[in-house]
Amino acid sequence: MRAIVQTKYGSADELELREIETPSPAANQVLVRVQAVAINDYDWCMVSGKPLVYRLMFGLFKPKTPIPGMEIAGEVVECGVNVKNFKVGDTVFGDLSECGFGGFAEYVSADENALFLKPSQMKYEDAAAISHAACLALQGLVDVGNLACGEKVLINGAGGGVGAYGLNIAKFYDAHVTAVDAAHKLAMLKQNGFDEALDYQSIDFTRQPAQYDLILDTKTNRGVFRYLKVLAPNGRYVTVGGSVMRLIQLLLLKPWVALFTNKRVSIVALKTNKDLATICEWYLAKKLVPVVELRESLSAVPQAISYFGAGKHKGKLVVRLK
Incomplete structure (x- = not known):
C-alpha cells in the first residue's frame, strides 16, 4: 500500500509517499481501506515536533509513529478474530488519536472501539471531518x-x-x-x-x-x-x-x-468518539453541517499539512484518497 511516512521532525515537505506493507489487524482491530482523512493540530504537531512538550507523547528525538493521521473514514476490509461490532463491508469513521494514528495511508489497522458506523447518506469527506x-x-x-x-x-x-x-x-x-x-x-x-x-x-x-x-x-x-x-x-x-x-x-x-x-x-478532556451517535442524527437532519476544504489524493497530504500549519484553511481540511 501507499502511505505518507515520517522519519524525523521538521517540515511537512520532508514527508515521503512510500510503498509499504499493508498492515494486518490484531485480534481486536479491523483493517480499513481509507477513503478520506482530515488534517488536525495533532498531525501538525507530530510532523513539526512543536511545541517541544508534545515530544513526550510522540517521541523525544523522532516520532514513534511513522504514519501520522488521526481522523479517518473508510470501509472495513478485514476483521480481527475478536472483533464484535463490525463486519467486512461496513463503512466506518472515527478518531484514532488514542490508538496509534496511521490514517495517512491507503489502509490502516484500527481498534474497533475507535470507530463508528458511518451512515450511508454521509459523505466520506464529511465523516472524516466530524469525529474529532x-x-x-x-x-x-x-x-x-x-x-x-x-x-x-x-x-x-x-x-x-x-x-x-x-x-x-x-x-x-x-x-x-x-x-x-x-x-x-x-x-x-x-x-x-x-x-x-x-x-x-x-x-x-x-x-x-x-x-x-x-x-x-x-x-x-x-x-x-x-x-x-x-x-x-x-x-x-x-x-x-x-x-x-x-x-x-x-x-x-x-x-x-x-x-x-x-x-x-x-x-475539555475530550472523550473520544463519545457523541457520534447524536452527531450523526444532527448531520442526517441537516442541523450539523461540516465546512470542508477538500484536497484530492494521498500525495496532497504534505502540502495540506503545511497549509494547515499556516492557518489558511477554512473549516476542516480533508484529503480524499483516489
Whole structure:
C-alpha cells in the first residue's frame, strides 16, 4: 500500500509517499481501506515536533509513529478474530488519536472501539471531518460549558472545524454567537451564520466592552485574567486547546478563579468518539453541517499539512484518497 511516512521532525515537505506493507489487524482491530482523512493540530504537531512538550507523547528525538493521521473514514476490509461490532463491508469513521494514528495511508489497522458506523447518506469527506472537532465542540459548549438558551457565546479561532460545529450547536440554544479569527475568514464566518465576526489582528476582544456568558477557545493565546474581564457574571471560559504554557497557567489558576470569583474556567478532556451517535442524527437532519476544504489524493497530504500549519484553511481540511 501507499502511505505518507515520517522519519524525523521538521517540515511537512520532508514527508515521503512510500510503498509499504499493508498492515494486518490484531485480534481486536479491523483493517480499513481509507477513503478520506482530515488534517488536525495533532498531525501538525507530530510532523513539526512543536511545541517541544508534545515530544513526550510522540517521541523525544523522532516520532514513534511513522504514519501520522488521526481522523479517518473508510470501509472495513478485514476483521480481527475478536472483533464484535463490525463486519467486512461496513463503512466506518472515527478518531484514532488514542490508538496509534496511521490514517495517512491507503489502509490502516484500527481498534474497533475507535470507530463508528458511518451512515450511508454521509459523505466520506464529511465523516472524516466530524469525529474529532464535532465532539470537541459539543463537549466544550454543552457538557463542560453548560450552554443555556439565549446566551451570548464567543468562539475564538472560529474559522476551523470546532468553530463551524460550535456555531451549529450554539444555534440549537438560540445563542448570539461571535466569531474571532483572521480577516480572510470573516466573510465565510458571517455567511455560515455567525452574528458577529471579529478580525483578531485588528480587534482584541479581551479589551472590548462586550461581555459573554460562554467563551469557547481553540487558541488559548492570552492570560486567564484577560478572559475573565470579558466574561459576564456567572460566565464560563472553556478551552479545547492552544498554547501549552497558557493551558498550564489556566490549570493552576482554575481553583483560585472558582474561589474568588463567580466565574469558571475549564479545559475539555475530550472523550473520544463519545457523541457520534447524536452527531450523526444532527448531520442526517441537516442541523450539523461540516465546512470542508477538500484536497484530492494521498500525495496532497504534505502540502495540506503545511497549509494547515499556516492557518489558511477554512473549516476542516480533508484529503480524499483516489
